[in-house]
Amino acid sequence: MRIDINADVGESYGLYKIGEDNELFQSITSANIACGFHAGDYNVMFSSVKLAAERGVAVGAHPGYQDIQGFGRRNIEMTPSEIYNCVVYQIGALKAFCDVNGISLQHVKPHGALYNKGASDAQTAKAIAEATYDAAPNAILFGLAGSQMLKQAKIAGLKTAAEAFADRCYTEDGYLTPRSNPQSVLTDRHLILEQVKNIVIHKKVRTLSGSWISLNAETICFHGDGENSAAITRFIRAELEKEGISVLSAGDMK
Amino acid sequence: MRIDINADVGESYGLYKIGEDNELFQSITSANIACGFHAGDYNVMFSSVKLAAERGVAVGAHPGYQDIQGFGRRNIEMTPSEIYNCVVYQIGALKAFCDVNGISLQHVKPHGALYNKGASDAQTAKAIAEATYDAAPNAILFGLAGSQMLKQAKIAGLKTAAEAFADRCYTEDGYLTPRSNPQSVLTDRHLILEQVKNIVIHKKVRTLSGSWISLNAETICFHGDGENSAAITRFIRAELEKEGISVLSAGDMK
């Protein structure tokens, strides 16, 4: 049994610091690096990719809406072709930092509101998938397990990795409970561990309403911006390894 | 005898239109396409690269300071490593639009204040040259004839094209007269033609003070944002061809 552990990193901006990237890099196998649209800037991107390369963590582009103030978490009305262009741009920018650091781009994972829109809206998913295929045909697209995103990625000819969330509460439809809901994020490490084990070992997750849904995940997302996020991720990884589960990057599985 | 004709294009932004790109593409052989920092956005980039590809015009990245309001024409204090990162980012973004349109990136030409700083400041020139080499080792770096930019590009291992300006008045040191000087830009097509012929045929240019300096240029820049810029460029190209001068892209000469 094996799983990839990913986290959003490189989300600092100028003087503004967010996340515990340095510590997180000790526990994750795939790094979703912000591309300067919803977070990050060219300096942060350079140092994040460099750090990932040094630590042997696989690198992915993490494109989002162009909205630093909103951290990419609010919808901005865009046509599919605008989304396509916006994703091509960000993948290209991040790929250049992979090039200058001598590594390959492993994956692409949309961020925040774009991730959620791509999960449910076929047109958005198609635009993201085609942008990824055209700009980085060998990249693995990370998308919510069971989502439009994965469906469209496969149609576009991409490799995919179905993603689950360690600390996000699920709706019965398999979507993430919106952050506006106070119960949307788990903070207790034991509850998080339980959810992760259910996902990795039993391929299921308990929803907000208490029911169980099945879930096939190849990569699990840990949030990089929460409190103690690095410590929790380290704890969970160690627990998984105690169970004999191999933690390795999505690219190493394909 | 041969020369490349280049122009800055793709400088529109959202609803804001600037330049006569569609007409210019009939006369130029190399297009410097803004990368969303000083002008342009991902939608403009996509359509500009596509148009260039359709017209057979070679495409270059045109990185500038991140300053839409100032159109990249004002200096922003940045360290060499910040400039390096900023140029890597923009080259990567533009290159992705080349990829999705099935063409190669021919060249890189810094824009505005960054161009001028790179012309005279060795540290800046070195940062731009290394960024270009690391992100696009096969790209030709366009720089002011006789400048630090070209010197550092050669040290970095890049192909280069020495550039002259069709309508900009030169100082005795071979720099461009600052735009703040009312005589900095030629607008009469016959004066522009005379300057271009002097540069291409006689390899010299008259300076603001009336003296002559020698100038070896492989590419000539026509401004895309002036009045009648497309008509002037078409006129000059036709006149050059009447003189038996071949107009072809820098990449086709190398």
Added chain:
Amino acid sequence: MRIDINADVGESYGLYKIGEDNELFQSITSANIACGFHAGDYNVMFSSVKLAAERGVAVGAHPGYQDIQGFGRRNIEMTPSEIYNCVVYQIGALKAFCDVNGISLQHVKPHGALYNKGASDAQTAKAIAEATYDAAPNAILFGLAGSQMLKQAKIAGLKTAAEAFADRCYTEDGYLTPRSNPQSVLTDRHLILEQVKNIVIHKKVRTLSGSWISLNAETICFHGDGENSAAITRFIRAELEKEGISVLSAGDMK
């Protein structure tokens, strides 16, 4: 019979020029000046307010979503308190330019997507109305005739002016036909004149489906960014005055 003629002006940005403000100022009585969020910048604001003051045109703040690339025409998810803050900010900024030019702020008119959201959504309308009342209690709020915006403005204690659009096609519900509809904007000056006369004289307007709805407008908006917009506005104003209709600013009527 009397009417106010307003137009969106001050929408240039840095080197990017849009609109025929100088000509428009000869025909309009109220100027909606962009506040640097969806268009305009501090330099454009200064010169626009100064020009309005010199020409005796009444000045209003024209707040929009913070989105130069989208020109304020696309929705951005914001809570009512964020909208409140965003409108307070923009009114304050514009008011300062009124102060330094020695004039009063006559009115506030939301822009684009914010205008449309405020027309139909009570929470948004309430946030805009309260922001206006708190930041500029004497300002007249311009809102779509029959809209939530006007209703909430009255509840907040503001003076209001019901607005109609000279060249926008109406739905049967009295909203504006979305710009995505190719018939949403009238361009023939005679059709525009006919619509304006119907609104001003007969207090009704023909909808897209051909039916008539009644409409009570105190101010009519002419678009500043269309082709020949200044010429059309001048033409319509002259025609209205031939009919004996007084064209004067909303503030002069109250």
Added chain:
Amino acid sequence: MRIDINADVGESYGLYKIGEDNELFQSITSANIACGFHAGDYNVMFSSVKLAAERGVAVGAHPGYQDIQGFGRRNIEMTPSEIYNCVVYQIGALKAFCDVNGISLQHVKPHGALYNKGASDAQTAKAIAEATYDAAPNAILFGLAGSQMLKQAKIAGLKTAAEAFADRCYTEDGYLTPRSNPQSVLTDRHLILEQVKNIVIHKKVRTLSGSWISLNAETICFHGDGENSAAITRFIRAELEKEGISVLSAGDMK
């Protein structure tokens, strides 16, 4: 003997948090609130002004260059009239938040690179002073003791407060040692206390080279973004009060 204690606050941006504003408000008498250009946004401005009002801390506008990524700490080439417009805009925006919170704007203090440029460059200082006078004639302009800023503020007709810095090392000319110098910022609370006491009680300060220069300050700046800044400020204020020095806002002294 009396002194005003000021600090830069309201410098968070969207999800990005910086500074210990809540704690700082217990020790400072004047708050310099970022205006959304170098830091802060409309939401942060609202809550910062509200918090200051509740705590009885006097509020000032803290205008800077429009550069969130650079935190207003790098020079951007601007003409005096552009600086004038940029400062008018920011003062207006902040003043609106004072209006909606029912308080007056006490002062204006330029930020970072704009502060430093205004300290030594007469044209910049004049532009800032005139913008302040025109937009907020009753505001007190805070400027470096002995600077062009204060000189031009007096010429413009403004009240002024000469400012000293608790933790910044001085050059022999009375300017701040640039942040690029590793010794530019004092971090030991006892060294800071010593510098503050020298300034407040003895009206002098020791420079980087060890010499003493005289300094007449009416307000002392404590940095809000350093480590333990709130604790250090509280400590120093308590020590000053033990010495019988009254700590009260600049406006209360005038």
